[in-house]
Amino acid sequence: MTDAHLTPADLELLVDDDTVPAAVALLSHVAACEPCRTALEEARFVAEMLSTAPHLKPPREFTDKVMTQVQVTEPWYMAAAGVLRAMWPDRGAGRTIMAAAGVLAGLVTTVGVLALAMRSDEAAMLGSMVGDRWRETLAEQASGVVGTAFGSAALDMLRERGWMAVAVALPAFLAMSGVALAGLRAVGARARERRP
Numbered sequence: 001m002t003d004a005h006l007t008p009a010d011l012e013l014l015v016d017d018d019t020v021p022a023a024v025a026l027l028s029h030v031a032a033c034e035p036c037r038t039a040l041e042e043a044r045f046v047a048e049m050l051s052t053a054p055h056l057k058p059p060r061e062f063t064d065k066v067m068t069q070v071q072v073t074e075p076w077y078m079a080a081a082g083v084l085r086a087m088w089p090d091r092g093a094g095r096t097i098m099a100a101a102g103v104l105a106g107l108v109t110t111v112g113v114l115a116l117a118m119r120s121d122e123a124a125m126l127g128s129m130v131g132d133r134w135r136e137t138l139a140e141q142a143s144g145v146v147g148t149a150f151g152s153a154a155l156d157m158l159r160e161r162g163w164m165a166v167a168v169a170l171p172a173f174l175a176m177s178g179v180a181l182a183g184l185r186a187v188g189a190r191a192r193e194r195r196p
Contacts, residue, residue, distance in 0.1 A: 006036045011043045084178070087185030098184050105180030110173035 006014075010026050018027060030036050074082075089095045 005033065006030070006039060011040060014040055015043050015047045084182055087182050087189065089185065089188065094188060098181050098188070101184045102177040102181035106173040106177030109176035113172040 006026060006029065013020070014023055014026055014030070017023070030040055089098055
C-alpha cells in the first residue's frame with residue numbers, strides 16, 4: 001500500500017469483512033494513518049447504526065405521491081385508441097350523426113381516390129392482371145349492391161376498371177371515415193363545453 005489514503009471501496013471492504021487477504025495491507029495502513037483510522041471508525045459506526053435502525057413502513061399515500069411524479073410513456077396506438085374512444089358519443093342521436101357523417105366523408109374521399117386510381121396506368125395494369133373472368137364474375141355478383149348504393153355511374157366505372165380500384169380506394173375510405181368521425185366528435189365536445 002502506498003501513502004495514499006483509503007478509498008470508499010477500501011473502507012467498504014474493511015467494514016464488510018476485514019479478515020479477507022486484501023484487507024491485511026489496508027489494516028496495516030490504517031494502523032499507521034490517523035485520518036484513515038478515523039474514516040474507518042466513522043464508516044463502522046454508520047454501518048452499525050444502519051443495521052440496528054428500526055424498519056420503517058412508508059405511509060399509505062407514499063406510492064401514490066411517487067407515482068404521480070413518474071412519467072409513464074403510453075404507446076402511440078394506445079393513445080390514439082383512447083382519443084378515438086373519448087370522441088365517440090356515448091348514446092343517442094349523436095352516435096347516428098357521427099356515423100352518418102363519417103360514412104359520408106369516407107364516400108366522398110373514396111370517390112376522389114377512385115377517380116385518381118382509374119386514371120393511372122398502374123391501376124389498369126393490375127386490373128388486367130387479375131383476369132377478365134374473375135372481374136366479370138365479381139362484377140355480376142356485386143352489380144346490384146354497387147348500383148343500389150352508389151348509382152349507375154359507379155357501377156359503370158367498376159365494370160370498366162375492375163376491383164383493383166376498389167382495393168386501392170377502400171383503405172382510404174375507411175381512414176377518412178375515421179378522421180371525419182373524430183373531427184365531428186371533437187366539434188361536438190367543444191359545443192358541449194360551451195353550453196352554460
